[in-house]
Amino acid sequence: MESQDYNPFEALSEIALTINTLLDPTEVLARVLKVAVETLDAERGFVLLHRPADDELFEVRSQYNISPEQLGEIVRISTSVVREVLDSGQPVLVFETESDNRYGSSESIVVEKIQSIACVPLRRKKQQIGAIYLDSVTRRGRFTPTHLPFLSAVANQAAVALENAELYQSLRDENRRLRSEVQRMHGFEGIIGQSAAIRDVFETMTRVLDTSATVMLSGESGTGKELVARAIHYNGERKDHPFVAVFCGSLPESLLESELFGHRKGAFTGATSDKKGLFEAAHRGTIFLDEVSELSPRMQTSLLRVLQEGEIKRVGDESTRRVDVRVISATNRPLKELVGEKEFRDDLYYRLNTIEIELPPLRQRRPDIPLLANHFLDKYAVGSRDYVNGFTPDALEALRSYSWPGNVRELENTIERAVVLARGDSIHADDLRLPTDDSVLPAETGLPLKEMERRYVLQTMESYEGNVTATAEALGVSRRWLHYRLKEWESRDE
Ligand SMILES: Nc1ncnc2c1ncn2[C@@H]1O[C@H](COP(=O)(O)OP(=O)(O)OP(=O)(O)O)[C@@H](O)[C@H]1O
Numbered sequence: 001m002e003s004q005d006y007n008p009f010e011a012l013s014e015i016a017l018t019i020n021t022l023l024d025p026t027e028v029l030a031r032v033l034k035v036a037v038e039t040l041d042a043e044r045g046f047v048l049l050h051r052p053a054d055d056e057l058f059e060v061r062s063q064y065n066i067s068p069e070q071l072g073e074i075v076r077i078s079t080s081v082v083r084e085v086l087d088s089g090q091p092v093l094v095f096e097t098e099s100d101n102r103y104g105s106s107e108s109i110v111v112e113k114i115q116s117i118a119c120v121p122l123r124r125k126k127q128q129i130g131a132i133y134l135d136s137v138t139r140r141g142r143f144t145p146t147h148l149p150f151l152s153a154v155a156n157q158a159a160v161a162l163e164n165a166e167l168y169q170s171l172r173d174e175n176r177r178l179r180s181e182v183q184r185m186h187g188f189e190g191i192i193g194q195s196a197a198i199r200d201v202f203e204t205m206t207r208v209l210d211t212s213a214t215v216m217l218s219g220e221s222g223t224g225k226e227l228v229a230r231a232i233h234y235n236g237e238r239k240d241h242p243f244v245a246v247f248c249g250s251l252p253e254s255l256l257e258s259e260l261f262g263h264r265k266g267a268f269t270g271a272t273s274d275k276k277g278l279f280e281a282a283h284r285g286t287i288f289l290d291e292v293s294e295l296s297p298r299m300q301t302s303l304l305r306v307l308q309e310g311e312i313k314r315v316g317d318e319s320t321r322r323v324d325v326r327v328i329s330a331t332n333r334p335l336k337e338l339v340g341e342k343e344f345r346d347d348l349y350y351r352l353n354t355i356e357i358e359l360p361p362l363r364q365r366r367p368d369i370p371l372l373a374n375h376f377l378d379k380y381a382v383g384s385r386d387y388v389n390g391f392t393p394d395a396l397e398a399l400r401s402y403s404w405p406g407n408v409r410e411l412e413n414t415i416e417r418a419v420v421l422a423r424g425d426s427i428h429a430d431d432l433r434l435p436t437d438d439s440v441l442p443a444e445t446g447l448p449l450k451e452m453e454r455r456y457v458l459q460t461m462e463s464y465e466g467n468v469t470a471t472a473e474a475l476g477v478s479r480r481w482l483h484y485r486l487k488e489w490e491s492r493d494e
C-alpha cells in the first residue's frame, strides 16, 4: 500500500533544486536523507560513507530520527544488509523481515522489530562510496521494488551533489591557502593588498626596513598608518626591541613632555620619583609618534633636539642621556600645508620626513577592496557564524563602488557588522548597510556637463588603476564607448 502522497517526481525535483545549491557536504546529506525518508514514508534512516583514506571502513555521516544512543545499536543490527549492498553494489529491500529467508533468521532484526528495510548504494564513477539506509519498525512491506528506481535516482543525485560540495570546500580551502601564500610572497603579513598603489608602499617599506631612517606616514584616517609603522618595526633589525606608540594629541603639553622624556624626582608636584620617558623605553627600538601634527611649538622644538643630538634630557634634570631610537611618525593632516602656515617647524618636518610613505585612500585602490573584504570575512565569520562564507555579486559590487571615506577601518567595521546581520551563507548588499553615497559629484558646481563627465570618468579610471574593463563595468558603459572617449580626450589634450 502506498502512502497517499508518494510522489517521487516531486521529491526528485526538490532534491535536484535544493541540494545542488548546498555547498556543505553535511547539509547535502541531511537534506537527501530527509526527503528520502519522508517520500517513502519510512521512519528512520542514515547515510554511510567511506572514511577518507580507508577503503574498508564506513562511518555514519548523517542520520534521521535516530538518537545518538540508538545509533550504534541500529548500525550493528543492520550490518548484514548494509554489507550486502556495499559488496554487491545492488540495492537490497527487506520486506516482511520475519518471512524473508535471508534475514528472517537474523536474530537482531527480529529483536529490534524492524519490519522493512531499504538500502541503496551510493556510487561515484562506478566506485562504492557508501549507502543510504531507510527502515520502518511499524509496517512490513513498507518498501517494494517499485520504489527502487526512485531510491537509485536519489542516490545518484546525492553522490553528485556531495561531490560538488566536497569540491567546493576543497577549492575554498585551497583558495584561502593560496591567498595567504601570495600575500606572504608579495607583501607584509597582515597587510592586505595587491594594487599597484599598495605595492609601491610595500616596495618603499622594504627599502627602509633595515635602516634607521625616519619615516613619515601620511594618509587619511583608517588607511593603515599604524599597521605599516608596526610592520616596519617588526620586520626590521630592531624587532627584538620595543615598539612604543605615542598619541601626540591626547595629552596636555607638560604631561606629554614628561611622558616622552621622563622626569626627575621633585621636578614638579606629583613627581614623586625618577621616571623614565618613552624615548628611553624605546631604546634600540622604534617610537611611533601618531598625530604628530598635534605637537605644540615647544614640543616640536624638544623633539627636534632629540632627533639632532640623539639624546634626551629628563624634565628637571641637567644631564643628558643617549638614546638610539628610530622615529616613525604619522599624520592625517597635510603637514606640508601646516609648515606653509607656520604651524609646524620646517626643520622638524624635514627631519621627520626623510622617507615619506603616503597611504592611498581605499577609493584609489579599488582592486584591493574584494581582497580586504574576504580577509575581514575570514576574520569575523568564525565560531557560530562560520557558515557565512561569501558575498553575493550585488554585495561585491556595492563594496567596490562605495567611496569609503573611513577607508580600511570603515570596510572592516562594515564586514564585521554584515557577518552578524547576514541571514544565509552569503552576505547580501543590504546586510552591508552602506550609506547612500552622495559625495561622488565634484565639489565644484556650474561645470559644463561634458567636462564633468570627463573628470568623473578619469577619476573612476584612476581608482581602478587604469583597468578599462573594470572602469567600464563600474560606469555601466561599454568598453568601446570608454575607449572612444579616452581617445577623444587624449587628442584634445595634445
Ligand atoms: N592593508 C590593510 N590590510 C589589512 N588591514 C588593514 C589594512 N589597512 C588598514 N587595516 C586595518 O584597518 C584598521 C585601521 O588601520 P590603522 O589603525 O593602521 O589606520 P590609521 O591610518 O592609523 O588610522 P587613523 O589615522 O584613524 O589613526 C586597523 O584595524 C587595521 O588593521
Ligand SMILES: [Mg+2]
Binding pocket: 225, 226, 290
Ligand atoms: Mg592611527
